[in-house]
Amino acid sequence: MGPFRSPAAPKRITHCIFDMDGLLLATETMYTVAQQEVLDPFGKAFNWDIKAQMTGKKALEACQALVDYYDIGDQITPEEFLRRREVILDKMFLDAELMPGVARLLGHLTAHQIPTAVATSSSRKGFDLKTTQHRQLFDRFEAILTGESVTKGKPEPDIYLLAASTFRDKPAPEKCLVFEDAPVGITAGTRAGMQTVMVPDPQLDPKHTLEATEVLQSLEDFQPELWGLPAYPSSSS
């Protein structure tokens, strides 16, 4: 598997900031399943048009977008949609698995003391549930920022700028590389003045990937040396 699109002129970076849902953890399908379940009584079919718009947003903003999209605001509030969704998701999150390539990449960055952070729109409670089986791996991050960390969520740049300022050695935004699966997340990273690596779901319309610096089919295809980081040992690639 090769990249969908290589970076035209990648610049050296020193710090990595990771999105979580759909990038580190295979949780986005859980959101899709739960949202369809909540939509069922309204006779609506969840689709990739609204998925592309809401993925990566903070929970209430995402549910607001969904309720508006299906024009069901007279039947259910975004708050109630979110409450019903949470009842389903909270159980599913305990089974969250890592996306392919995550363990190898994080192990490599840790081994080379490259500072890393998580910048997720997920709530802290969601983060705790989703990472239940992966505590050791998530303990390696220098900082964990969740939806509560900022007032304005993605696509605003705030969570990525906050992550950069939370690192001990305070890198400039252009020294940070953002890893994302969602269009709003790529917009947030770009607005923060950072380069972005997008690993989109194969079902996402490619028109939503144009803003990313690089687009990969899988994190397994990431080449650290393109960004001035040490290459993987040849035996592990």
Ligand SMILES: O=P(O)(O)OC[C@@H](O)CO
């Ligand atoms: O920012 P991330 O980690 O993708 O979280 C968003 C997720 O809670 C819904 O799509």
Ligand SMILES: [Mg+2]
């Ligand atoms: Mg995501």
